[in-house]
Amino acid sequence: MKLASYNIENLFDRPAAMNMDTWADGADTLKNFAALNDILGKTTYSKADKTHIIDLMKKLGIDKKDEGKFVILRQNHGHLVKRGKASLQVVADGRGNWIGWLDLKIEAVDEIATRNTARLIGDLKADVIGLIEAESRPALLHFADLMKSAGVTPYEHIMLIDGNDMRGIDVGIMTRENYPIVDIHSHVDDRDGNSRIFSRDCAEYTIVTPQGNKLVILLNHFKSKGFGSPAQSDAKRKRQAERVKEIYKGLQTAGTKLIAVIGDFNDFPGHPPLDPLLDGTDLKDISTHAGFDDGGFPGTFGSCGKNNKIDFILLSPALLQKATGGGIFRKGLWPGSRPKKWDVYDDITEPIHSASDHAAIWAELDV
Numbered sequence: 275m276k277l278a279s280y281n282i283e284n285l286f287d288r289p290a291a292m293n294m295d296t297w298a299d300g301a302d303t304l305k306n307f308a309a310l311n312d313i314l315g316k317t318t319y320s321k322a323d324k325t326h327i328i329d330l331m332k333k334l335g336i337d338k339k340d341e342g343k344f345v346i347l348r349q350n351h352g353h354l355v356k357r358g359k360a361s362l363q364v365v366a367d368g369r370g371n372w373i374g375w376l377d378l379k380i381e382a383v384d385e386i387a388t389r390n391t392a393r394l395i396g397d398l399k400a401d402v403i404g405l406i407e408a409e410s411r412p413a414l415l416h417f418a419d420l421m422k423s424a425g426v427t428p429y430e431h432i433m434l435i436d437g438n439d440m441r442g443i444d445v446g447i448m449t450r451e452n453y454p455i456v457d458i459h460s461h462v463d464d465r466d467g468n469s470r471i472f473s474r475d476c477a478e479y480t481i482v483t484p485q486g487n488k489l490v491i492l493l494n495h496f497k498s499k500g501f502g503s504p505a506q507s508d509a510k511r512k513r514q515a516e517r518v519k520e521i522y523k524g525l526q527t528a529g530t531k532l533i534a535v536i537g538d539f540n541d542f543p544g545h546p547p548l549d550p551l552l553d554g555t556d557l558k559d560i561s562t563h564a565g566f567d568d569g570g571f572p573g574t575f576g577s578c579g580k581n582n583k584i585d586f587i588l589l590s591p592a593l594l595q596k597a598t599g600g601g602i603f604r605k606g607l608w609p610g611s612r613p614k615k616w617d618v619y620d621d622i623t624e625p626i627h628s629a630s631d632h633a634a635i636w637a638e639l640d641v
Contacts, residue, residue, distance in 0.1 A: 275401040275402065275453065275483055275484075275639050275640075275641055276398075276399060276400045276401050276402075276636055276637070276639075277400065277401070277402050277491075277534060277536070277587060277636065277639055278398055278400035278402070278403040278404070278587075278603075278635065278637075279403070279404045279493075279536040279537055279538070279585055279586070279587055279634070279635050279636075280395070280398075280403060280404070280405060280406065280585075280634040280635075281405075281406035281407050281495075281538045281575075281585065281631075282405050282406065282407055282629070282630050283387075283407050283630045283631065283632070284408065284409050284413075284442070284443065285388055285391060285408065285409065285413050285414070285416075285417045287381070287409055287413070287442070289304075289344070289378035289379065289380060289381075289441050290343070290344050290378070290379045290380065290381045291303040291304055291307070291344040291345075291378060291379075292304065292378075292441065292443075293381055295625055295626060296625070297500070297631070300344070301500055303334065303344045304441075304500060305500065306330050306333045307334065307344075307345055307376060307378060309330055310327065310330040310331070310334065310376060311375075311376050313326055313327055313330070314327070314354070314369065314375075314376065315369060316368060316369060317368050317369055318367060318368040319364060319366065319367055319368050327354075327355075327364050328355075328362050328364060331347070331355070331362065332362075337357075337362050338357070341379075342379075343379070344378065344379055345376060345378060345379065346376070346377040346379055347377075348374045348375050348376070349372060349373075349374040350374045351372065351373035351374070352366065352371055352372030352373060352374075353365055353366065353372055354366045354372050354374060378440075378441055380442070384627060386621055386622075386626075386627040387626065387628060387630075388417075389621075390606045390619055390621070390622060390627065390628065390629035391417075391606065391629040391630065392417065392420055392421050392424060392426065393424075393605075393606070393619060394603065394605055394606040394619075394634065395421065395426070396421060396426035396427075397603070397605065398603050398634055398636065399427070400636060401449065401450045401453050402447070402448075402450070402481055402491070403429075403447070403448050403449075403634075404445065404446075404447050404493040404536045404537060405434075405445065405447065405448065406443075406445055406495045406537055406538045406585075407443040407444075407495070407538075408434055408443075408444055408445070408446040409442040409443070409444070410434060410436075410442070410444070411432065411434040411446065414432045414434055414446050415432055418432055427450070428450075428451070429450060430449070430450065430451040431447075431448070431449040431451075431453065431454055431455050432446070432447070432448050432449075433446060433447050433455055433458060433479065434446030434447070435460045435462070435475060435477050436462075437462055437472070437473075437474035437475040437477075437495075438470050438472060438473060439473060439474050443474065443495070444474055445474055445475055445477050445494065445495050445537060446477075447477070447479050447491070449481060452483075452484045453481050453482070453483060453484070454481070454482055455479055455481055456480050456481070456482050456488070457478075457479070458478070458479055458480075459477075459478035460475055460477055460478070461475055461476040461478065461517070461521065462475045464517055466513065471513055471517045472494075472517070473495065473496065473497040473498075473514070474494075474495040475493075475494075475495075476492055476494050476514075476517065476518055477492070477493045477494075478490065478491070478492055478493075478521070479491045483641045487532060487641045488530075489532045489533075489534065489593070489641060490525055490530050490532065490533045490534070491533075491534050491535075491536060492518060492521060492533070492534070492536070493536055493537050494535065494536070494537035494538070494539065495537050495538045495540075496510075496511045496514045496515070496537075496539045496540045496541065496547075497510040497540060498540045499540060508545075508546065508547045509547075511540060511541055511547035511548070512546065512547040512548075512549075512550065515539075515547060515548055515549070515550040515551045516550045518535060518550075518551060519550045519554055519555055522535060522555060522557065522590075523555070526590070531590065531592040531593075532592055532596070532641060533557075533589075533593060534587060534588065534589055534593060534637075535551065535586070535587075535588040536586060536587045536588070537585070537586065538584060538632065539551075539584055539585070539586055540584055541584060542573075542580065542581045542582070542583045542584055543559070543583060551588065552588075556590070556591050557588040557589065557590060558588065558589055558591070558594045559586060559587070559589075560588075560589060560597060560600040560635070560637040561583070561600070561602075561635075563594075563597055563600055565598055565599030565600065565638075566599060566600045566601060567600075567602075568601065568602050569601065569602055569604060569616060570616075571602070571604075571615065571616070573633075574602055574632055574633045574635055575631060575633070576631060577610065577615075578602075578607075578615070578633065584632075585632055585633070585634075585635045586635070587600065587635055587636070589637065589639075593639065593641070596639045596640045597637055597638065597639055597640075598638045599637075599638045600635070600637040600638060601635075601636055602633045602634070602635050602636075603633060603635075603636065604616045604617075604618070604633040605617060605618050605619055606619065606622070606628055606629025606633075607628055607629070607630065607631065608622065608624075608625045608628040608631065609622075
């Protein structure tokens, strides 16, 4: 069977701040959005909090009205702010004084990009594929129908559990007809005190292969490096890696032999946040297998340098013994300016047409 992991950057709808030419173009908006949400969740707003709320609302373009270019402030009951002709005042004294929230505005993903995503998944021919940054299960079902109509071998089993990220970038899975999903376990509520560990989820799926073997997949999307200080970001990813290690060890103790930990870890081998998984377990990266073909570039993201190797398929010892090879599939990834680094689909003439800014990574397993 072929197992793959692919960050698809949403299929049909994506937050406008994330749907720009480069991640950097929307980074400040996303950073300010996250910061304002953190403050709005407080039980009590201090004087300093209120000053910060006003500052962030101005940066997000919602100081004059509730709807800005990228963000919408929804005030459903009670009010967070009162707007005057020349002033903006925070009138709520805490979370209990008003009912509402902050939303990112959504827009359609480029049609060519969506078509290329379908094309790539069809050409990849994975039997089981973990999808990162999928917006919903209905979106995946619709996408599967589109692939069927385009002549792609259908995925009959499709699942996505809503995660902790309010931007609609969850982790989901699609499997072929003879690879049923027989058990599902979510870790969205795993906590350290009052803080949820996973930015999205560590979704746990048990798949039965045509040979009757049970394969457990831990599907992840670790915290990005885009928000917070580098130290805070690293600490969050390290805790996520530690928790995945705990889940993995628990499965082993329970007698499970065939385990794959896959997804976008938002970090690279050799960087300390991933040490709990890469050095602290017996899991092995498929890219270290003798039969793995990286196409001349070690990375899976952007320019695909060694520090852009952020997508992983990690295999338990018993599963590694079943591995016959693997690789990185880049036909949907922008190849850079001339000369092109790798071959892509003909209609990828600018970055917005890319299926994703990630490549797909895959492993061939005799299970």
